[in-house]
Amino acid sequence: MAKGRKIQVNQTDITVVHKNNVDYISLTDMCKGFREGSGLIGKWITNKNTLEYLGMWERINNPDFNYPEFEVIEKDAGINRFIMSVGQWIERTKANGMLVQSGRYGGTFAHKDIAFHFAMWLSPEFQIYLVKEFQRLKEEENDRLNLTWNLHRTLSKVNYRIHTDAIKEHILPKTLNKEQANLIYANEADVLNMALFGKTAKQWREENPDAEGNIRDQASIEQLLVLANLESLNAEWIKMGIPQPERLLKLNQSAISQLKSILGLPQLKKLM
Incomplete structure (x- = not known):
C-alpha cells in the first residue's frame, strides 16, 4: 500500500490512503494515542453493537x-x-469497508464511516477532532484540484487564442462576415473535439442535455492538458497548410x- 496522506489528531499522525476511489483511515494509527494500543481494534470488533453497525x-x-x-x-x-478479528470479518463476510495490509505502511484501515464509528468508541472527543481534520484534508484536496483544473482551463483558453489566430490568418477568406467566420471557428474547434473526445460539441450536447457547461467544461485534467497541446499543434499545422x-x-x-503517456502519472494522481 502507498504511503498515503497524514492528518494529525491530538498530536497523533493518522494515515489516510486512497484505494479503489475510496478513502480509508488507519485504525492502527488511531490507537497510538491510547494506552492499550492496537489491541483496542480487536476489542471493538468483538463488540456486538459494533458488529451490528458493520453488518448494516x-x-x-x-x-x-x-x-x-x-x-x-x-x-x-x-x-x-x-x-473475531478484522481479517476474519473480511474473509467470512466478504466485507469491503475495512482493509488489512502488511508492510511498512500497513495496518488496519477502514472506510471513513467505519473509522468515525471506531473513533467514537475510543473517545467522543477524539472522534470530533478526527472528523474535523479529515474534512479539512478533503477541503484542501478539493481546493488544490480546483486550482489545478482552472490553471489548465486557462492554459487551454490561451492556446485557443493561438489556435483561432492561426485560423484567421490562414483559413478565413477576407470577405466572410462574422456569422460565417464563427462557423469556421466552430468547425475547427470540433476538429479538436473529435480528435480528443471522439465527438463534436453538438453531439455531446445531444447526449448530455442536462449537463452544465460544454464538452470541455466536463473534461478531466489530463484531457485539458492534452487539449492545450493539440491546439498548439493544430495552429502550427494550419500555418503549414x-x-x-x-x-x-x-x-x-x-x-x-x-x-497514454500521462494517465496514471503520480504527479497527476496527487491532484485527484
Whole structure:
C-alpha cells in the first residue's frame, strides 16, 4: 500500500490512503494515542453493537456482502468463547469497508464511516477532532484540484487564442462576415473535439442535455492538458497548410499517444 496522506489528531499522525476511489483511515494509527494500543481494534470488533453497525453498513454499501454468514457471526457474538478479528470479518463476510495490509505502511484501515464509528468508541472527543481534520484534508484536496483544473482551463483558453489566430490568418477568406467566420471557428474547434473526445460539441450536447457547461467544461485534467497541446499543434499545422482531414488524423494519433503517456502519472494522481 502507498504511503498515503497524514492528518494529525491530538498530536497523533493518522494515515489516510486512497484505494479503489475510496478513502480509508488507519485504525492502527488511531490507537497510538491510547494506552492499550492496537489491541483496542480487536476489542471493538468483538463488540456486538459494533458488529451490528458493520453488518448494516456492508448491507447498504456492499452488494457482495455475505449476509447469511453475518447472521451466524451475529448469533455467536456476546458469548464468552466468541473471537473475531478484522481479517476474519473480511474473509467470512466478504466485507469491503475495512482493509488489512502488511508492510511498512500497513495496518488496519477502514472506510471513513467505519473509522468515525471506531473513533467514537475510543473517545467522543477524539472522534470530533478526527472528523474535523479529515474534512479539512478533503477541503484542501478539493481546493488544490480546483486550482489545478482552472490553471489548465486557462492554459487551454490561451492556446485557443493561438489556435483561432492561426485560423484567421490562414483559413478565413477576407470577405466572410462574422456569422460565417464563427462557423469556421466552430468547425475547427470540433476538429479538436473529435480528435480528443471522439465527438463534436453538438453531439455531446445531444447526449448530455442536462449537463452544465460544454464538452470541455466536463473534461478531466489530463484531457485539458492534452487539449492545450493539440491546439498548439493544430495552429502550427494550419500555418503549414496541412488539409483538415489529415490534421484530424494526426491530432487524434497525438491525443491517444499523449493520454497514454500521462494517465496514471503520480504527479497527476496527487491532484485527484
